[in-house]
Amino acid sequence: MEFFERFAIPHPSPLIYASMVAIGLTMIAIVVGITYFKKWGYLWREWLTTVDHKRIGMMYIISALLMLFRGGADAVMMRLQTAVPDNTFLDAQHYNEVFTTHGVVMIIFMAMAFIIGMMNFVVPLQIGARDVAFPRLNAISFWLYFAGAMLFNISFVIGGSPDAGWTNYFPLAGTEFSETVGVNYYMWALQISGIGTLMTGINFIVTILKMRAPGMTLMKMPMFTWSALITNVIIVFAFPVLTIALLMGTLDRQFGTHFFASTNGGMDMLWANLFWVWGHPEVYILILPAFGIYSEVISTFSQRNLYGYKSMVGSMVLISFMSFLVWVHHFFTMGHGPLVNGIFSITTMAIAVPTGIKIFNWLLTMWKGKIRFTVPMLYSVGFIPLFTIGGVTGVMLAIASADYQYHNTMFLVAHFHNVIIPGVVFAMLAGLTYWWPKMFGFMLNERIGKWGFWFLTVGFCLAFFPMYITGLDGQARRMYTYSEETGFGPLNMLSFFGAGLMAIAFILIVYNVYYSFRYAPRNVGQDPWNARSLEWATPNPVPHYNFSVTPVVNSSEAFWDSKKNGHQLFKDKIDKIHMPNNSGLPIIIAGLFFVFGFSFVFGIWVGVIAAAIGIFGCMAYRTFEKDHGHYIPVEEIQETEMKLEVRNNENR
Amino acid sequence: MKELFPVKQVMGYIFSLVLTAVALSVYFLDMSFEVGLTILLVTAFIQAALQLVFFMHAGESTDKKAIYTNVYYGIAIALVTVFGTLLTLIWGYM
Numbered sequence A: 001m002e003f004f005e006r007f008a009i010p011h012p013s014p015l016i017y018a019s020m021v022a023i024g025l026t027m028i029a030i031v032v033g034i035t036y037f038k039k040w041g042y043l044w045r046e047w048l049t050t051v052d053h054k055r056i057g058m059m060y061i062i063s064a065l066l067m068l069f070r071g072g073a074d075a076v077m078m079r080l081q082t083a084v085p086d087n088t089f090l091d092a093q094h095y096n097e098v099f100t101t102h103g104v105v106m107i108i109f110m111a112m113a114f115i116i117g118m119m120n121f122v123v124p125l126q127i128g129a130r131d132v133a134f135p136r137l138n139a140i141s142f143w144l145y146f147a148g149a150m151l152f153n154i155s156f157v158i159g160g161s162p163d164a165g166w167t168n169y170f171p172l173a174g175t176e177f178s179e180t181v182g183v184n185y186y187m188w189a190l191q192i193s194g195i196g197t198l199m200t201g202i203n204f205i206v207t208i209l210k211m212r213a214p215g216m217t218l219m220k221m222p223m224f225t226w227s228a229l230i231t232n233v234i235i236v237f238a239f240p241v242l243t244i245a246l247l248m249g250t251l252d253r254q255f256g257t258h259f260f261a262s263t264n265g266g267m268d269m270l271w272a273n274l275f276w277v278w279g280h281p282e283v284y285i286l287i288l289p290a291f292g293i294y295s296e297v298i299s300t301f302s303q304r305n306l307y308g309y310k311s312m313v314g315s316m317v318l319i320s321f322m323s324f325l326v327w328v329h330h331f332f333t334m335g336h337g338p339l340v341n342g343i344f345s346i347t348t349m350a351i352a353v354p355t356g357i358k359i360f361n362w363l364l365t366m367w368k369g370k371i372r373f374t375v376p377m378l379y380s381v382g383f384i385p386l387f388t389i390g391g392v393t394g395v396m397l398a399i400a401s402a403d404y405q406y407h408n409t410m411f412l413v414a415h416f417h418n419v420i421i422p423g424v425v426f427a428m429l430a431g432l433t434y435w436w437p438k439m440f441g442f443m444l445n446e447r448i449g450k451w452g453f454w455f456l457t458v459g460f461c462l463a464f465f466p467m468y469i470t471g472l473d474g475q476a477r478r479m480y481t482y483s484e485e486t487g488f489g490p491l492n493m494l495s496f497f498g499a500g501l502m503a504i505a506f507i508l509i510v511y512n513v514y515y516s517f518r519y520a521p522r523n524v525g526q527d528p529w530n531a532r533s534l535e536w537a538t539p540n541p542v543p544h545y546n547f548s549v550t551p552v553v554n555s556s557e558a559f560w561d562s563k564k565n566g567h568q569l570f571k572d573k574i575d576k577i578h579m580p581n582n583s584g585l586p587i588i589i590a591g592l593f594f595v596f597g598f599s600f601v602f603g604i605w606v607g608v609i610a611a612a613i614g615i616f617g618c619m620a621y622r623t624f625e626k627d628h629g630h631y632i633p634v635e636e637i638q639e640t641e642m643k644l645e646v647r648n649n650e651n652r
Numbered sequence B: 001m002k003e004l005f006p007v008k009q010v011m012g013y014i015f016s017l018v019l020t021a022v023a024l025s026v027y028f029l030d031m032s033f034e035v036g037l038t039i040l041l042v043t044a045f046i047q048a049a050l051q052l053v054f055f056m057h058a059g060e061s062t063d064k065k066a067i068y069t070n071v072y073y074g075i076a077i078a079l080v081t082v083f084g085t086l087l088t089l090i091w092g093y094m
């Protein structure tokens, strides 16, 4: 019996049992549904084993949306708990677990998956490639991310959630203060998905450096591709730090080492240090692709080329390096002298400069442009002032001496949501709406989309601006309740109301997908937005080989050139196309990693060893496997192209 | 015959054996902690560079520039991280 006891939840509550039942029922429903509609074969052949960058991108995005709802439910629970003083909806322990999972899920499993999904779908199309450099590796990346996400998400029903914050500071996260397996889950879920992310980084750097269409020099890449390149460079240099920190944390917790202990030669501050060495670059990993999307959207809907292309690139390169020079601003108050704080204060303020340059570039792109306020453009225009507020409060936080006042208050919470939501979430929604017709062949309804935008924006302001005030008044973050006398009540109630509006916005967005799927016309042609960059030169829906003929490019707006300046994109005639084969190995490896992680969390060493043998077995198999891909014959390509042409012409 | 014999690689191989021997000496000879660690660090970095240049053929393809840019970038970031950490956690700690 003892063996099973450790799987029990340490801090049970009716909410958790209800979720348990809900999860069980959903899983049964899914399995039954797929079996009933006889979709297993289809699912396996077309999706689970796919190496097509477009499908992998979509799977990332769908997972990201699911995680958005998981994290969003956590957010609403937190806001409900703090809506009134002395509330008893959640107790302290449960609140700790909720804000921890909220943070991890939103950053690692929602935002990261969203940007990587976007990059997957868009980058190869934008550079005129047929897939990424290592398609099989790409599938492994996705499935590892997915395994990590699932591992993290079962924690609250099996064994207990992590509860030491998404920053997971030691010694709180050590076994002394966090006795349950929760933090082990944190370690392994992040480790597994982090490996996937690292491989994505390598994959995309190679793809962008080696697989661009003829004529596309680095300085002729579309801006989103540039942002993806820089992002992946940051990934490759930042993620190894997380990998090692997590490993050291695991050793501390499960093998009795003392890296992060305060005794025996360990150093508890080292975790915070390493975490933010990765963590600050991580926020730029999240924001740069968002900047890339805004650049594409703003230039398309201002119907002008992007102002200051070179300064955009320059500022991103600068940001990529500077993002590694500022990490200490996350713990100004932990006891270093004025020299250290001074240095990092200055570097932090300096990084605002290249960011500011980009804001001006977008404004100047819109200046004298013929602006069309579509949904993607609304998000982009909304982003500029809101993000600027986030940036300004960021600079306030960067003043080390003043940070003693703001640190660990709701002011900080307001700040980072102020950059992350208008920055990353708005960008993802803008990008999703913008590229939706490329993905699915129909447009999302504009009217519902606009309602969604307004609910989200107003909800955001109401949810987070009050936190600036209560934060300055001294409301600490990560506190599950406060007393009546503090006077924080009304503003927190307002914030809860705002969170509710945001929840409605997300429901509207999902409803929009359903509505548009049912009612939107399918005759959108290949270029519904009158866009500029190369991805729009593919037919709709994009055939799995992307381009029947490799395009030739002579500017960052190749498609615009071909529409307006008589540039000939496709010069060669159709030749047979070499494509990679699907493979079941990635999902199997990821499944083994899941078993590995789960067993490790509970210290079931038999499982760990068995899974490890399986993983190495898969790798050995892969080494000796002969897989040269396949060729699509010319006739088949012509046939597909013909069908697409008929379809696209009918629609015009 | 001369073109076929990989002089560079053999030299590199011998050199990396020498470096390993030097590193090993830290264990067998009696020296202070600081000296030992310095030897380990120095030999480790030379060893890594050696592997990269001789055996992973950095610089032998058309991607030479991209590869070295990445390597230098990585080194710069590693140095910043290590010395920044020392500064924050030890030298500048009050």
Ligand code: HEM
Residues within 6 Å of the ligand: A072, A075, A076, A078, A079, A099, A100, A102, A103, A104, A106, A107, A110, A111, A164, A165, A166, A167, A413, A417, A420, A421, A424, A425, A463, A476, A477, A478, A479, A499, A502, A503
């Ligand atoms: C409906 C929207 C959202 C609401 C109402 C919300 C609310 C909150 C609240 C109340 C906290 C905890 C404050 C505390 O007691 O310390 C929090 C923390 C956090 N949120 Fe959100 N959030 C939302 C969306 C997001 C998104 C989209 C992201 C990321 C992309 C995000 C990332 C985080 C992170 C990283 C933390 C810190 C967790 C920690 O301290 O360990 N949130 N959020």
Ligand SMILES: [Cu+2]
Residues within 6 Å of the ligand: A279, A280, A283, A326, A327, A329, A330
């Ligand atoms: Cu930071």
